[in-house]
Amino acid sequence: MIYLQLFITxxxxxxxxFGGGYAVMPMIQRYIVEQRGWITFHQLADITSISQMTPGxxxxxxxxxxxxxxxxxxxxxxxxIGSITPSFILLILLAYFxxxxxxLYYIQDILKGLRPAIVSLILIAAISLGGxxxxxxxxxxxxxxxxxxxxxIVSALIALFLLIKYKVDSVIVIFSGxxxxxxxxxxxxx
Amino acid sequence: xxxSFTKLxxxxxxxxxxxxxxxxxxxxxxxxxxVNKYPLMDDEEMINLIAIAQSSPGAMAVNTxxxxxxxxxxxxxxxxxxxxxxxxxxxxxxxxxxAYQLFATNPWIQAALIGMRGSITAVMAYAVFNMxxxxxxxxxxxxLIVMIGSFILGYFHFLPTALVILLSGFSGYAYFGLxxxxxxWW
Numbered sequence: 448m449i450y451l452q453l454f455i456t457x458x459x460x461x462x463x464x465f466g467g468g469y470a471v472m473p474m475i476q477r478y479i480v481e482q483r484g485w486i487t488f489h490q491l492a493d494i495t496s497i498s499q500m501t502p503g504x505x506x507x508x509x510x511x512x513x514x515x516x517x518x519x520x521x522x523x524x525x526x527x528i529g530s531i532t533p534s535f536i537l538l539i540l541l542a543y544f545x546x547x548x549x550x551l552y553y554i555q556d557i558l559k560g561l562r563p564a565i566v567s568l569i570l571i572a573a574i575s576l577g578g579x580x581x582x583x584x585x586x587x588x589x590x591x592x593x594x595x596x597x598x599x600i601v602s603a604l605i606a607l608f609l610l611i612k613y614k615v616d617s618v619i620v621i622f623s624g625x626x627x628x629x630x631x632x633x634x635x636x637x
Numbered sequence: 638x639x640x641s642f643t644k645l646x647x648x649x650x651x652x653x654x655x656x657x658x659x660x661x662x663x664x665x666x667x668x669x670x671x672v673n674k675y676p677l678m679d680d681e682e683m684i685n686l687i688a689i690a691q692s693s694p695g696a697m698a699v700n701t702x703x704x705x706x707x708x709x710x711x712x713x714x715x716x717x718x719x720x721x722x723x724x725x726x727x728x729x730x731x732x733x734x735x736a737y738q739l740f741a742t743n744p745w746i747q748a749a750l751i752g753m754r755g756s757i758t759a760v761m762a763y764a765v766f767n768m769x770x771x772x773x774x775x776x777x778x779x780x781l782i783v784m785i786g787s788f789i790l791g792y793f794h795f796l797p798t799a800l801v802i803l804l805s806g807f808s809g810y811a812y813f814g815l816x817x818x819x820x821x822w823w
Contacts, residue, residue, distance in 0.1 A: 563805065564804075
C-alpha cells in the first residue's frame with residue numbers, strides 16, 4: 448500500500464532530521480531517490496529551488512512534492528503528516544515536562560544560557576537571508592554597485608520604516624515587499 | 638493571556654503562508670504575533686519555546702508553532718497550529734508540482750519574491766534588535782559573551798547549530814550553577 452509506505456518513509460526522515468533546513472536533503476536523497484526511486488536527482492534539485500521560492504520549511508515542501516508525485520494530492524497529505532509526526536510527539540512530551548518543571552532552578556540556568564545564543568542564531572539567519580536579498584550574484588568580483596538588488600533594498604528600508612515608526616503587523620510588512628517588487632518590475636518593463 | 642482556536646489557527650496560517658526562507662525566518666514573525674499582538678507570553682517565554690523547538694528534530698517553523706499552540710490550548714492547540722503551519726506549503730506545493738516551469742519562470746512572481754525577501758530581512762533584523770535588547774537587560778556581561786561566542790561559532794560554521802545550542806545551555810547551567818554554589822558557601 449503506497450500511502451503506508453509514504454507515511455513510514457517520511458516518518459523515518461522526520462525522526463532524524465535534526466538541525467532543520469537543508470539537513471533533511473541528504474536523508475531524502477538516501478531514502479527517496481536511492482532506496483525507493485520515487486523521484487529523480489533532477490526532481491530533487493527542483494524541490495530545492497521551489498523551496499526557496501515558496502513559503503514553508505524545505506522538509507514539508509519536499510514531503511508534499513514527493514507525495515504528490517508518487518500518489519497524487521492525498522499522497523502529499525500523507526507524506527507531510529508522516530514527516531511532522533515524530534517532532535510533534537517529542538515536542539508535546541518536552542513541552543509537558545517543561546511547563547510542569549519550569550520552576551526548577553537548573554532548567555532556569557540552562558535557559559539563561561540558551562537565550563543569548565538564540566538571538567545570535569536568528570541574527571545569522573537574518574544576515575544570510577539579507578545577503579541573498581541585497582546582492583544579485585554571490586560572485587563578489589563584480590563591482591558591488593552593479594551587484595545590488597534595488598527592489599529588495601527599497602523593500603527592506605520601507606519595511607523597517609513601517610515597523611519602527613508605525614509598528615505595522617509583520618504579515619502586512621512582508622506583503623508590502625511583494626507589492627514593491629511588482630511595482631519595480633512594472634516600471635522597468637514600461 | 639488567552640486566544641481563541643480560530644484566531645490561533647488564522648494567525649499561524651497567515652504567517653506560514655507569507656514566510657519564505659525556512660529555518661529561523663518564521664520565528665521572529667511568530668514572536669511579533671504572539672508576544673506583541675496577542676500577548677500569549679512574554680519575550681523570555683518565547684525564547685524558551687524556541688530553545689525547546691530547536692532541541693527536537695524537524696523544521697523550526699513547525700516546531701515553534703506546535704509549542705505556541707500547546708502553550709495556548711495544550712494538545713488541541715498544538716494540533717491546531719501544526720495544521721495551520723503545514724497547510725499553506727501543502728496547498729502551494731501541490732499546486733506547483735503540476736505547473737513548476739510556469740511558476741519558476743514567471744517574471745511577476747520573481748519580482749514579488751525579490752521584494753518579499755527584502756521585507757522579511759527587515760522584519761527579522763527588527764526582531765533580533767528587540768530580542769537582543771531584552772536579553773541584555775539582565776545578566777549583561779554573561780549574555781554578551783554567549784551572544785558573541787555563539788555568533789562566531791555559528792556564523793563561521795565552527796559548530797552545527799544543535800551543538801551551539803547545547804553548548805550555550807551548558808554554559809548557563811555551569812555559570813549560574815557555580816555562582817549559586819559559591820553564594821551558598823559564603
